[in-house]
Amino acid sequence: MVLDSSVMSVSISRLVEDFDTDVATIQLAITLYALVMAALMLTGGKIGDFVGRLKIFRIGLVIYAVGSLTTALSPTVGVLIAGWSFVEGAGAALVLPALAALVADSTEGPSRARAYGIIGGFAGAGIAIGPLLGGWVTSEFTWRWVFAGEVVFVILVIALSGWITDAGKPQPFRLDVVGAILSAGGLSLVVVGVLQSGTWGWFQPKASPIEPFGFALTPFVIGAGLAVLWAFFSWERRRKARGRLPLLDVSNLSRPVLRSGLSSLTAQNLILLGIFFAVPVYLQVTQGMDAFQTGLQLLPTSIMMLLAAAIGARLVSRFGSRLIVRAGLLTIALACGLIAWTIEPELASVPFAIGMALVGLGTGLLASQLGNVVLSSVPAEARSEAGGLQYTAQNLGSSLGTALIGSFMIASLSSAVLGLAAEDPDIDEAVRQQTTTVVSAGIQFVPPAQAEAALLEAGFPPEQVDDLVDAYSEAQLTGITAGMLTCAGIALLALPVTRRLPGRPERSSPEAATAAR
Template sequence: MTGSGTRWLPLLTLGAAQFLVVLDTSVMNVSISQLVADFDTDVTTIQRVITVYTMVMAAFLLTGGKIGDAVGRRRTFAIGLVVYGVGSLMTALAPTVAVLTLGWSVIEGLGGALVLPALAALVGGNYAAGRERALAYGVVGALAGAGIAVGPLLGGWVTTYLTWRLVFAGEVVLVLLILAGLRSVHDAPLDGPRPRLDPVGAALSVLGIALVVLGVLQSTTWGWLRPRDPEVTVLGFAPTFFVVAAGLVVLALLRAWVRRREEAGQDPLIRWSLTAVPPLRSALWCLLAQNLVLLGLFFAIPLYLQVVLGLDAFQTGLRLLPISATMLVTALVVPRLAGLLAPRQAVRLGFGILVVAILWLLATVEPELDDAAFAGATALLGIGMGLLAAQLGNIAQSSVGEDDRGAAGGLQYTAQNLGSSLGTAFVGSVLIAALGGAAARGIGGDPRLTADLAGQVGVAISRGLDFVPVGQAGSALAAAGVPPDQAAVVLEAYAEAQLQALRAGLLAAAAIALASVLVTGALPATRAREEQAGPAPV
């Protein structure tokens, strides 16, 4: 950077792109009810649309990182933004769920897969190693969190008073502004010759990751082992296990293929030796867990606020605002405390705070919302996420040399988006399974219901329940001719089952945050300031 007045202009451009790419998911999460109404569909379908977006990004990020190495990080960043803008425009105009899925989940997902690995490399290329780079990655991490947390407020206001489509129209304008600001960003070229793309490795990575996420996502429809739909089975079992297992087999083939090309001196999709760098490997696991927890919560919490409590999208966004505020502040402050907190200590503290915050949040899941307790829990949740956001991106990038930053960025954002996909799918699966189980127990054990109606409801539950407002469920019962007194009993059990299901989803997220402490052992444990740290040998 040549001048102190302009040295942060590249970060403004790159940070805006990071904010843009992660904004969408949180906007969609808070607009679930409106999307269901606009497209005349159900929550499960919108859950799939949300998950496919992060799945596409996760599946193509390694390929996106390699494309950046091959054609140039700055050029790939610009191409990805254009693709993303086209997808945003299509989303804003989408007349059907199919077009929404194509524009948002697929085209925007592909654009994000090109933007994010290049972005990680460009941050490292524009800011010198040390405190300046640590602060830059902290800002990018904070803006990622801010995009996830501000999305509910922005999307909620626009959805409630205007239309969610305006958010995506606004993204097209933001893409144009970022492209204009790209002149301030220097490229981050490789020292050696540019590599060639490995098409076989790219195909294996896309297929393997897509199968794993698809299996977890479809578990809400197929079931895990016991099939929910007798017409969709494999050897008498639900297909979920077999699809996930197939994905893991494909990823094992990817590992063998990449190592073979690496040993033969050919350009692999990614240097497998990078996964042997302990700080990078540990940071990747932590990034996956962080995003699994965060996106799982951002799927479950809006369901509670909107479906159970009946709040509109803007009211939901207001109640999630403490996460944004505390996460942004924490992520900006922590890099300046490099001499007080070692990265490993900060990450472990972050996960510990997440566990406490989620358990506190779980205690607020009641028929009446305690606004003060909810605000306190979400503010604490933002602090925990801010601690993680301030550390993990810099650890991942500082663990490798300059030429490997694109590959490390691909791994970094693959872990993040895989966690995001699995978070929405996994927590959604736990929530729907718990909903059915709790409803079956509540209805089956209630003597006020006739045996005939209890049996009919039990059969309906076994085929899978959707998470809908109690009023909508009441209308369905009335349309089916269920007597009002019997319908009231069923609705009472269903309302209680919703609360129990939400608590189960939150408890699953807390368990993941707690278990994540086990993978932090290889993170840097010294309190030395970042400018004294150099890249780890590969």
């Protein structure tokens, strides 16, 4: 499931070419994949309690395989979105909470921390393999083979799933349908609002389909999503007060460690998916790299994430989760700043590689801690629910990361193009006004040659197209830099939410041990 996202990230250019679409559509597919998982994760965890965690683990894998096969065979981008974003996303929403609960049920104390460190390591391995393997397969053959291979892999996992012991006992089936609809609807509205902000505008309307009170539709959609989520929490409290089984026991969110862990997970994936959207756009659109070359550039991130996740699980007994997570966030902020500094017309290979390695180091440290923190903060009977919350937070962060960073990049690109065109004395006033009209209608990240062809087709004077393309190319670098600096800022803003994470374990002194005896 990690492999999927990384393959899509390095295959953006090929997907755009194969389906004759644009970067924004592939951004939509990536966002929807994470959004579907986030929206259905709580429901998936609760269904696992009703049906049995191991059984729903297998059922979810079958659904996931159907989605992978549909994606591999997709003739249009619409079928790709249906198979990957929706069917695979729904399968993952059943698998992941069950996975978290099965691991938690079979381990305790330090062994659980090591188990989640191993899971973080395997996630790192997926990220390590994904860009390189996916990039190679995409460049030499087609990205479709990756998804066809997942079907074979799922069959293997199901065949070996008899090794897994399910300690949980199925509960009577009493699904909170209203709660499921409210949670999915609220999350969807928030993410769609953020996703469309680059097109609609945040407040000042751009290509907004309607303009309530003269404003863009974006804040109204996001506000509606927040209102639906408020209704969801109210419904869950009322349902529990009446003695009925809620989709989410809201009282668990009163646990400070759980809230801090979930907030940190959201920030982790928001930053990581934002980086994994911005960097491939830089490498493929402005540097002209193919999927395999992009995978090679992302390899330092993948390797360091794998190593840091494995090492971080062993450091928790000495330093505590809070210090390790904070070190990870500071490392990510430093990395994003370094990468932003390297965003130039020519790739600065060594500083860029160092920055990507630091991204892997920081995210690996976070991944080694947060899963165990969340699952260990609740009693055994709430582990499926906590697993659902864990992956809801992660995938909400993922969908927001792609949507939010993408919208900031587009907004910065638009502003920079208009600013550079206004400053260029070689561009006529009439051409500037024509440029403003085109940019206001929507602008995307495309290679300079494609931008030149589009400008000529739109009727721009041929003698001024070169100046406009130069301005557009420079504006692309500005937009990508803004995306990376936004990721750095989010990492720093996330530091305060870590204050309730477990600190360094206290070591008993000899005097305390004697007193205890």
